Amino acid sequence: MNSTAPRSYRRDVDGLRGLAIALVVIFHVFVGRVSSGVDVFLLVGGIFFFGPQIRNALSPTGQTLVQSVVRLLRRLYPALLTVVTVTMVAGLVVYSRPRWVQTAQDAAASLLYRQNFHLASQGQDYAAVGRDVSLYQHIWSMSAQLQIYLASLVVIVVVAWLVRRWRRDGSGVRAVSAVTVLHLLLVVATAASFVYAVYLHSVDQGWNYYSPVSRFWEIGLGGLLGIWLVNRELPAGVARFRVPAGIVGVVLIIATGLFLDGAAQFPGPLTLIPLTGATLVILAGNPVADRSDRADRSDRADRSDRSGDLVGVSAVLVTRPFQFLGRVSYSLYLWHWPLLVLATFHFSTVTGPTRTAGVQGITATLGPRRGVAVGVAVIVLSLALAWLTQRYIETPLREARKPTRSWWPASREALRSRPAVAVVGTAVVVSAAVVSTGPVMEYRENARLSAMDAEDLDPAQYPGPRAFLEDAPVPSDVPVRPDLSSEKHMLPPTQDDGCYARFSDTDIVLTHDFNDSSEPCVYGDVNSRRTIYLAGGSHSEHYLPALDVVAKSQHIRIVPILKMGCVLGMPLPRLGGDEYPECAEWDARAQQYIFDNPPTDGVFMTVTRPTTIEGDGPDQTPTEYVDMVRKLSDAGIHTWGVRDTPWNMQAPGEQGNGRLCVAEGLLGDGPGQDCGTDLNLAMAEVNPALVALDGLDVTEIDLTDSMCRDGRCPAVVGNVLVYRDGQHFTDVFSQMLGPELERQMFDPDAVAAMKSAQEKAVADNGGTSGVSGELLPKDVRRMPKPGEEGYEEGYVEGYVEGYDAGTAAEDDGTATTSATAATTSQGSPPAQQSTVDGSAR
Incomplete structure (x- = not known):
């Protein structure tokens, strides 16, 4: 099978994506740790990205770079804009004033696909759910992914053009050389990114986690799998190993989140564990060679639905639940985290995540009973919103068919279509509103607070440390100063x-x-x-x-x-x-x-x-x-x-x-x-x-x-x-x-x-000075x-233990508010x- 030929569609890989999103959501909600789901997402994304883009760049009738970018954004941006806008408004309603500017700034960073840089610049390592984490912390992966996609698109188009230009007529370099060059370049870039990620892991893991350069190797590895291994026929002698390979693969994927701290390890060398598992699952779904029936085998390879050939884990992944999760995985990923953070903020009276015996998540913050109830509600609501978003926003706004090759971002037909113009105009206006909200709020807050900074505090109303040092009287019903907003x-x-x-x-x-x-x-x-x-x-x-x-x-x-x-x-x-x-x-x-x-x-x-x-x-x-x-x-x-x-x-x-x-x-x-x-x-x-x-x-x-x-x-x-x-x-x-x-x-x-x-x-130290x-x-x-x-x-x-006692009282109905213990001070x-x-x- 030619590595550049179109491939049959792999529904089991869609199901793998569904498994990955299930792990992401469950671990975020109930475990409070990084699963390997995002890493599997990146690998699968590379499978579907590099092969098609290389073939497109080498085709004389393929889409231009501008059209490829537009197609990509039409697939990703509408759902992102919807979720970010809705949740930002919800955050401004639910949150207190001191959180408004940060929330708006996080929303803008998400729409601009720079959330990974935004979090890194603020020194925010990936944190478990709590009242104080960003609504859009999870968007870092989408930001890094799009950055990688855009940079890769530019390189693929430029390299393909250069190779074609250097090609000699009649002999020498042929079109296949462009394929060879691009495949080799992908191998080198993937290896270099892996080496860099291993190096940066020991130097600056905080930045390593967010860096698109460090993350490239996961997507690049997926690209190489898609080019060389996906849909390659397996020898008949290894057919019996497909079932155990799939099982081992799933175990590696799930166990990674249970036994490894992904935030402290990924995308370092231990990331190979879940990606090896994903590779085993994908290979377990590959067709098996049958020398006695080549014609039937050839016909079977061309069919888009080959679920009847699948066994073991692969057969499970093409069932309806996993296919549904695979279809809504993108929207589900977008919705679940901000809903989880808002729910945690609303129901918790303890700022920051509370860890009990190494467990984090909503149950650690709200207590077992309430945490499970709220967590399940968040998952159900996320699924419902994801389905609605996928059906009424993602699917209708996708590109239904590939347009004629052009360097213009939109066809004449699209420019003449009032609905299309209305959709684009609305997206532009809403995007501008979201992106400008943070700067406008910050400007107004700075002006207000600057005026307050110049005010002299009445020492009778604000004794400060004299209240403890001199037992100075402290009037009640006086607002705390300085202003808490910033x-x-x-x-x-x-x-x-x-x-x-x-x-x-x-x-x-x-x-x-x-x-x-x-x-x-x-x-x-x-x-x-x-x-x-x-x-x-x-x-x-x-x-x-x-x-x-x-x-x-x-x-x-x-x-x-x-x-x-x-x-x-x-x-x-x-x-x-x-x-x-x-x-x-x-x-x-x-x-x-x-x-x-x-x-x-x-x-x-x-x-x-x-x-x-x-x-x-x-x-x-x-x-x-x-x-x-x-x-x-x-x-x-x-x-x-x-x-x-x-x-x-x-x-x-x-x-x-x-x-x-x-x-x-x-x-x-x-x-x-x-x-x-x-x-x-x-x-x-x-x-x-x-x-x-x-x-x-x-x-x-x-x-x-x-x-x-x-x-x-x-x-x-x-x-x-x-x-x-x-x-x-x-x-x-x-x-x-x-x-x-x-x-x-x-x-x-x-x-x-x-x-x-x-x-x-x-x-009292026995008459001994110094550290001893x-x-x-x-x-x-x-x-x-x-x-x-x-x-x-x-x-x-x-x-x-004080927190546990407080939440236990809540769960038993003996308390309506959390009386946090002396040992659980509020904070981030x-x-x-x-x-x-x-x-x-």
């Missing part, structure tokens, strides 16, 4: 000024606009000769508003030496555990600068951090921090060592979000309903830096009492929002910390009291996940932290 208006001035090193930067940023301006990055008393360096990452940076107050009072100039996701003296990995070489390079340069240009009044930096890189407590002082402070002390440079903030963790490895929790009305008067976190989970009983840094030239600073009381660290203190996310101060609360920070830095009585506390801590005994540094780089060595089941249960997972304020470190 995180961007809660950032320290270094963000707007471009006075910090971004993740990709390795140089120290000392002037505005990331060193592109001549204006120096200085704060406080900018004309003073006394200088303090504010050094480290975002957890040093968010003290700048407070330090600015102190510095103006003490006549000190503040110079920021900052890099997101980095600290002095300790090269850190990225939040997801990937290597972060830019941090190590910046750290070396920052230290060199500090020692070459010592500040007059020292370095202000954090001297504790959570136990794990994700933020799980209690806090500790790593050996590298001690070594850094010792190096400063040996160089005659004083250290202002501030204890890190208590991180708002909802579950191990999953950060909360106090701002969204408060904005969505989840703030209550009951236990654990303060949108905050448990002090004992986040912080050690005694500041670990007191013992670890004893004997060094350091002033210990601990502001925990400003934000925590009675074992809780709430999201709102004195009518002022403490955190803009899960662990970074709002600029307003930070500024209000100024007087207490100045007291601990310069008041002799406060310094003496802290010194006494340090002496007591050292004595129970204060040995723990793993701050990565917390073991379920199934990995070092994972403690009870640790997860300790976080979620690390995947949802905005990169506008850097890494959560």
Whole structure:
């Protein structure tokens, strides 16, 4: 059989697509993990894409590049536009105001087929369902797929044209050479993409997951299967292996999602497991050679329906349920995720996904009974909407027949058709409306919030940290400030000024606009000769508003030496555990600068951090921090060592979000309903830096009492929002910390009291200073996940037992609202932290 000849239609492959979408939906709804369904989709997409497009490019009467693109968009875009528009409107109705701009921006990224780039730019790894994940997170795969298709179309057309042009008349290169060249090019590109995906998996898995270059090999492999193997006759001797091959293939596909973390592994080498399974399933449906009946075999190969030849898994895949799922798979994929997210948001009172014993999904968030009921309802509604979309939008708007070859995107007949013009016009208008909604909303919000930023808060109505430090009265019925709508208006001035090193930067940023301006990055008393360096990452940076107050009072100039996701003296990995070489390079340069240009009044930096890189407590002082402070002390440079903030963790490895929790009305008067976190989970009983840094030239600073009381660290203190996310101060609360920070830095009585506390801590530690005994540094780089060595089941249960109790009460009918336990603070997972304020470190 010629590899370029038209193929008989494979209904069993359609059924495989149906199996894939079933896995995607079930895993998203009830398991909360990545199945291998999307990877099977990409493989199957390649089967149906490359062979036909190569044949089309080599045909003198084939469609032009413009027509191919139009045909592709007519197949994909109408359903996408319908789903995105409907769900965006639903999101704007259901969501609170702080989520509107992000929702509209996500919708625009989906329609522009750049959702994968959009998620990657925001640092959002693929996350399980929860209140805070994007409605359009799943569109990343369609974006990457279309990017690959468009780039491949251009390459195929250009290469085919070049080969035809170089062909010599009478001898030499013939038309078949174009086929050979294109097939060889596909082999090379697929292999190169696989090698790149394996490399990037160990370097930056977050980007690897979304990258079209990394994903190409899955589609390319499907293309090679479609060209070389699909419909190739199998030798009669292997016919008996078709049934076991199909079964093994299905097992590999399903088991992948059960035993592998796809978000952490794909499209790396382990992706070969489900794709091998899909290949086995496809080969199991290939025809078997029969030498005794060549004519009948030839006729059978040309028939579009060869279901009678299928056995085992292949025969199951051509049954009605799988064929139905295959037909509606595209629309079902579009609908199920936003419906699932909206349902989770509506029925849950816990922001962010809650994991119980390694399980995520709607049952983990809503509880078993309610979760199953809502999950089933989501699936049924998704199926109904998918059928309606497929029947009344997808099918009617597809290209019914191939048009005559032309470089115009539409034929004259289409331009004269009023219904066609109306459909295109409506699509253009609706698309423009959706794409412009985000920028318009953001502009209006910025204008409103900028006016509010200029307002002075009445200290009687907004005592902030004085409510805890001085028992200042806190009036009720006062709106929380700063306004909860936008995180961007809660950032320290270094963000707007471009006075910090971004993740990709390795140089120290000392002037505005990331060193592109001549204006120096200085704060406080900018004309003073006394200088303090504010050094480290975002957890040093968010003290700048407070330090600015102190510095103006003490006549000190503040110079920021900052890099997101980095600290002095300790090269850190990225939040997801990937290597972060830019941090190590910046750290070396920052230290060199500090020692070459010592500040007059020292370095202000954090001297504790959570136990794990994700933020799980209690806090500790790593050996590298001690070594850094010792190096400063040996160089005659004083250290202002501030204890890190208590991180708002909802579950191990999953950060909360106090701002969204408060904005969505989840703030209550009951236990654990303060949108905050448990002090004992986040912080050690005694500041670990007191013992670890004893004997060094350091002033210990601990502001925990400003934000925590009675074992809780709430999201709102004195009518002022403490955190803009899960662990970074709002600029307003930070500024209000100024007087207490100045007291601990310069008041002799406060310094003496802290010194006494340090002496007591050292004595309680057996008179031993430094990091020793129970204060040995723990793993701050990565917390073991379920199934990995070092994972403690009870640790997860300790976080979620209160939540389990609350949901159990709901399921038994004894509670109507979720009384979230002290250990389940509301917030968003690390995947949802905005990169506008850097890494959560």
